[in-house]
Amino acid sequence: MTIAIRRLLELEEPDDAAVDEFLAGREVPIVEGRNVTFVYRGEADAVYLQHWIFGLPSAQPFLRVEGTDLWYLIQDIPLRSRVEYKLEVQRGDTNRLIRDPLNPSLAHDPFGANSVCHGAEYRAPEWAERDPQARQGKVESIRVPSAALGRDEEVLVYLPARFRTRRRYPLLIVHDGRDYLRFSSLQTVLDNLIFRDEVAPLVVALTQSRDRLREYATDPRHSQFVGEELPAVLEARYPLGRGPENRALAGASFGAVASFAAALRYPERFGRLLLQSGSFAFTDIGPSRRGPLFEPIVEMVNDYRESPVRVAERVFVSCGVYESLIYENRSLVPLLQKTGMDVRYVEAHDGHNWENWRDRLREGLSFLFPGPLWMIYE
Amino acid sequence: MPRVVLLGPQRFTPTLGEVVDRLGVGGKLASVTAGWQERETEDLDLHEHLGERTVNLRLYARGEELFERDAELASGYRERQELLRALQETYRVRLAHAQAALRELAQRTGNLEALDAARDSALAAIRALDREHLERVASVHAEFERRWRPGERPALARSRRQVAQVLDGVEAIAIAGGHVAVLLNRLRLFGLDRALAGRTVFAWSAGAMAIAERVVLFHHSPPQGYGNTEVLENGLGLAPGIVPFPHAERRLDLGDRRRIGLLARRFAPATCVAMTDGAWLVRDGERWVGGPGMRRLLPDGGLTPMELA
Structure with missing residues (x-):
C-alpha cells in the first residue's frame, strides 16, 4: 500500500x-x-x-x-x-x-x-451511543452505612426503564461506578442493551471508593462492604431476585481485583463476575516488581494459583492486548476454567482504558445476564 | 378462517388505525397485549390510536388469576413449560452443528457438483431437524391437553366463557407483540384460535409470529453466538404460507445474501416476509397482498416487494 x-x-x-x-x-x-x-x-x-x-x-x-x-x-x-x-x-x-x-x-x-x-476497521459500538428509541433508566443516590469501612458510603443505583416493584431484578455491583458512567457511558449502554432485550433488566449499584488503591487491593473491609453490607441494604430497598444467579460483581483494573477478592471471600454468593483488565499480578519466584500497592494482590493471586477454587458460576474476563496486564489475565483464565466455572475471555487491540472497557460491555453483560432477545418482538 | 392482516411494528410508526379504516372495520375491537406481560394494561396509546373503541381481553392477567385459582393446572402448565424449554435447548445444540456444517460448506471451494449436493443435504438436514422439533413440541402440547383437559376444568371454562362474552360484541381483534411464547400460550389457553373465526385479525410483531403456521425466532447479530434462526413451535396457523420477520431491518442482515437466501430456502414453500415499520399485508381470499414496505425474501438472497394492494 x-x-x-x-x-x-x-x-x-x-x-x-x-x-x-x-x-x-x-x-x-x-x-x-x-x-x-x-x-x-x-x-x-x-x-x-x-x-x-x-x-x-x-x-x-x-x-x-x-x-x-x-x-x-x-x-x-x-x-x-x-x-x-x-x-x-x-x-x-x-x-x-x-x-x-x-x-x-x-x-x-x-x-x-x-x-x-x-485503527483500520475499528468501529465505535453504536450501542454505546444514545438511542432516541431506547427508554431511559434512572440513577438515584442512596447512603449506605458501613461498619466495615467505618463510614457512610454514597452509592448510585441505576434502575432500568419500566422499573416495577412487583418484579424481581438481578443485582450488579460495579466498582468505580461513577467512572463507568462518565467514561464508559454505562448508563447509555445499559439503557440500550436492556431496550434491545440483549441484557435482562438489572438493578446496578455503582460504588466509588475514596481510597481505591488500598481498599480494592483485597482489603477485607471492602469485601465485607460489597459482599454483605451493601447487598443487605439493597435487598431491603429494591425488589431483587434471590440466589447467586442474581448477583454480580464488576470492575476494571483494581476494581476487578476487588470484585474477585470479594467473590473469593464469599464463594457462590455472587454467581456472576465481570472482570476487565484485572490487575491480577502474581509471581512465580521472587518479589513482584509492581510495587508495594500490589503486594496484597500478589499474595491473593499466588494463593489462588496454588489452590484455585470455584467462586461463581459465570465469569467474563476481558483485557486489551496492549496492556501490561495481558499476561496476568491470560494466565488467570485457565485457572478459572479448571474449577468448572463458565468463563468467557475476550481480548481486544486496546489498552488499559475506559473505552476499551466500554467496548466489551455488550459481550460481557449479555453473557452474564442474557436478555429475552430471542423471545421479544415488540 | 378469519380475515388476517399482518402489520409492521407499530411502536414508532403506528399504521393500524389507517389499515383498520381502509378495510372498513367500523365496530368495536378487542385487543390482546398479553405479550407485554405485566404491562398488559398499559395500552392507552393503542386504545386512543383506534379511536377508543378497543376492549383489552387481559389474557395475561386472566392467566395469572387462573393459575392462582387452579394450582393443579398451574403445576402441570409449569411442568410443560420446563419440558418445552429443555426441548428447545437440545434442539438448539443440534441445530448449531447443522448450521455450522452448512456455513462451512458454503465457504468451501472445489468441485461444485459435490459441494452443491452436500449443501442441499445440509439444508435438508436442518429442515428435517426443524420438522422433528415442531412435531415433538406439538406432541408435548397434545399430551398436556390429553392429560389435563384444560377446557373441562371449571376455572378455565369460566374464564373462556368470559372471554367469549367480551368477543361477542367485537368485529375485529388486534394482537400486539411482546414475548412471543407467552402470547401464544395465552392465545391457546383461552381458546382464541377457535374464537377468532369470522372476525378480522390484525397482528404485528410477536402477534404476527404467533398467528403464523410456525413461530420462527431470529436475530442475525445477537451479542452472543452466531444467531442461528430457530423454530419454536407451531403457531395458530391463521396466516398460511407466511413466515413473518418483524423488525427485519434491525434483526436481520438484509444485505447478507447468503443468510437471507438460506432463510427463504429453509422455510419454503412458505414465503418469508421482512416486515418493517409502516408495512402491512392482508390475506384477501386465497392470496396475500401487501402495502408498501412488505418485502419477500428470495432464495437467491435478494428481496422483492410483495404484490401491492
Whole structure:
C-alpha cells in the first residue's frame, strides 16, 4: 500500500504550501491499513509519540520533513485497534506533553483526556451511543452505612426503564461506578442493551471508593462492604431476585481485583463476575516488581494459583492486548476454567482504558445476564 | 378462517388505525397485549390510536388469576413449560452443528457438483431437524391437553366463557407483540384460535409470529453466538404460507445474501416476509397482498416487494 506521506517526502524541496496541501482534508492520524502516520506541525527540536502500548517503546520519535515544520511517524497498528496517545514536544528547555492538535478524537478518563487513534476497521459500538428509541433508566443516590469501612458510603443505583416493584431484578455491583458512567457511558449502554432485550433488566449499584488503591487491593473491609453490607441494604430497598444467579460483581483494573477478592471471600454468593483488565499480578519466584500497592494482590493471586477454587458460576474476563496486564489475565483464565466455572475471555487491540472497557460491555453483560432477545418482538 | 392482516411494528410508526379504516372495520375491537406481560394494561396509546373503541381481553392477567385459582393446572402448565424449554435447548445444540456444517460448506471451494449436493443435504438436514422439533413440541402440547383437559376444568371454562362474552360484541381483534411464547400460550389457553373465526385479525410483531403456521425466532447479530434462526413451535396457523420477520431491518442482515437466501430456502414453500415499520399485508381470499414496505425474501438472497394492494 502506498503511504500518503511518501509523496510529500519524495518532493525535492517540500515547503509549507506542500504541507498545507498534504494535510488539507485529511483525518489525522492518517490510517492506511495497518500503516498509521502520526503527524505534528510546529516548531520543535524533537517530537515523540507517547502511547500506552505495552511491548513498544513508550516514546516513539518522529522524523521531520526536511525544510518544513511537519513531523511524522509511521507506525504499524493492527486492524481494529484503538490506541490512546499524547505527543511529547521538545523545544529548547521545555518539554510539553500535549493532545494531538490535529486530531479531534478524544477519550476521557479520571486524569483528563488522551487523543485516540482508531485503527483500520475499528468501529465505535453504536450501542454505546444514545438511542432516541431506547427508554431511559434512572440513577438515584442512596447512603449506605458501613461498619466495615467505618463510614457512610454514597452509592448510585441505576434502575432500568419500566422499573416495577412487583418484579424481581438481578443485582450488579460495579466498582468505580461513577467512572463507568462518565467514561464508559454505562448508563447509555445499559439503557440500550436492556431496550434491545440483549441484557435482562438489572438493578446496578455503582460504588466509588475514596481510597481505591488500598481498599480494592483485597482489603477485607471492602469485601465485607460489597459482599454483605451493601447487598443487605439493597435487598431491603429494591425488589431483587434471590440466589447467586442474581448477583454480580464488576470492575476494571483494581476494581476487578476487588470484585474477585470479594467473590473469593464469599464463594457462590455472587454467581456472576465481570472482570476487565484485572490487575491480577502474581509471581512465580521472587518479589513482584509492581510495587508495594500490589503486594496484597500478589499474595491473593499466588494463593489462588496454588489452590484455585470455584467462586461463581459465570465469569467474563476481558483485557486489551496492549496492556501490561495481558499476561496476568491470560494466565488467570485457565485457572478459572479448571474449577468448572463458565468463563468467557475476550481480548481486544486496546489498552488499559475506559473505552476499551466500554467496548466489551455488550459481550460481557449479555453473557452474564442474557436478555429475552430471542423471545421479544415488540 | 378469519380475515388476517399482518402489520409492521407499530411502536414508532403506528399504521393500524389507517389499515383498520381502509378495510372498513367500523365496530368495536378487542385487543390482546398479553405479550407485554405485566404491562398488559398499559395500552392507552393503542386504545386512543383506534379511536377508543378497543376492549383489552387481559389474557395475561386472566392467566395469572387462573393459575392462582387452579394450582393443579398451574403445576402441570409449569411442568410443560420446563419440558418445552429443555426441548428447545437440545434442539438448539443440534441445530448449531447443522448450521455450522452448512456455513462451512458454503465457504468451501472445489468441485461444485459435490459441494452443491452436500449443501442441499445440509439444508435438508436442518429442515428435517426443524420438522422433528415442531412435531415433538406439538406432541408435548397434545399430551398436556390429553392429560389435563384444560377446557373441562371449571376455572378455565369460566374464564373462556368470559372471554367469549367480551368477543361477542367485537368485529375485529388486534394482537400486539411482546414475548412471543407467552402470547401464544395465552392465545391457546383461552381458546382464541377457535374464537377468532369470522372476525378480522390484525397482528404485528410477536402477534404476527404467533398467528403464523410456525413461530420462527431470529436475530442475525445477537451479542452472543452466531444467531442461528430457530423454530419454536407451531403457531395458530391463521396466516398460511407466511413466515413473518418483524423488525427485519434491525434483526436481520438484509444485505447478507447468503443468510437471507438460506432463510427463504429453509422455510419454503412458505414465503418469508421482512416486515418493517409502516408495512402491512392482508390475506384477501386465497392470496396475500401487501402495502408498501412488505418485502419477500428470495432464495437467491435478494428481496422483492410483495404484490401491492
